[in-house]
Amino acid sequence: MAHTAHVPGLTVAATARRLGVAPGTLRTWDRRYGIGPSDHAPGRHRRYSTADVARLELMQRALVRGVSPADAARYALSVPEPERAPHHAGPEAGDGRPRAGGRVLPLPGADGRARGLGRAASALDSVAVSDLLAESVRCAGVETTWDEVVRPVLGAVGARWADTATGVEVEHLVTACVSAVFGSLLGGAGDGARGVRPVLLAAVPGEQHTLPILALAAALRVHGVAHRYLGADLPADALAAAARRTAPVAVVLWSLMPETADPGMLTTMPRTRPRCRTFAAGPGWVGTALPQRTGRLTSLGTAVATISAAVLL
Incomplete structure (x- = not known):
């Protein structure tokens, strides 16, 4: 047959998986910067060739070095015959052009989604970070996205800061994007x-x-559990007022640090009828004596299952 010698390229989805980015990111790069698939065979979806993927890798590596997306795409397109990402490349090519490379977040054992998020976060590409998060939530759910994508990246950012005192801007960007993506799940009827x-x-x-408590709110919303997310730094009197007004089936209080874990918030809850259950969530409560009938929530998956069961009682 005439096409047996033709080696088909990769689809958008396959290329995105290989690079660890969202398909929407590839489409954006193609539309905005002209760095897209070169296969224009009629009657078929456009596909990425080996050279196309190599150019995208050049662009990714330039982004990690802090180059703007437009300049990174311009550089990748300027290379006549790009080769697949040499791992030994230094920061500059012999002709003075910025060669892709540089440090990325260490994510040993993480899957492609986490590695892609780490690359996008290191490049401060908020569009790619948001796209990756939204796609992961759609495909894998809130709990998996939190445990297998968000937590590894934030942990790697925290480890880098502890070692080098750098990367706060990356943590802020990821936090803002996670807040926006998870927060968007809270609306609706x-x-x-x-x-x-x-x-x-x-x-x-x-x-x-x-x-973490926002992730729990988003997960409960997806599971159809009615809730009221009251955000950060809630005063005790405001919590009491909310409890009197809504007669909740359960109250979950989040604390990251032991300094903020105050059992008094749990013991001074107003008595409602029927009585509500109380839960302490977060590492701040570890080692703290909790009031009777107060449960501990130690992970997002456990929290969703425990609270869902409490609602059904």
Whole structure:
């Protein structure tokens, strides 16, 4: 047959998986910067050739070095015959052009989604970070995205900061993107039905790090559990007022640090009828004596299952 010698290229989805980016990112790079698939065979979807993938790798590596997307694409397109990402390349080519390379977040054992998120975060590419997160939530769910994508990357960023005192800007960007993607799941109809007792979710006074409790709110929303997410640094009197107003089925208080884990927040909850259950979530509560009938939540998956069961009681 005439086509037996033709080696088909990669689809957008396959190329995205190989590079660890979202398909939407590849389409954006093609549309904005002209770095896309070169296969224009009629009657077929456009496919990425080996040279196309090599150019994309050059662009990725330049982005990690801090080059702007437009300049990174211009550089990748300027190379006549790009080769697949040489691992020994230094920061500059012999002709003075910025050669892709540089440090990336160490993510040993992480899957392609986490590695892709790490690359996009290192390049401060908020569009790619958001696209990757949204695609992971769609395909794998909130719990898997949190445990297998977000946590490894934030852990690697934290480890780098501990070693080098650098990377705070990466942590801020990832945090903002995660907050936006998870926060977008909280809207919509179905969470305010009359007569449904919600779950109250809040961070204790002084606690500003709320991504885990936001992830729990997003996961509960996806699972159809009515809740009210009250955010960071909630004063005790505001929590009490919310409990009196909503008669919640459960209250979850998040604490990252032992300094903010105050059992008094749990013991001074107003008595509602029927009584609500209380849960302490986060590492701040480790080693703290909790009031009777207060449960501990140690992971997102456990929290979703435990709270869902409590709602059904």
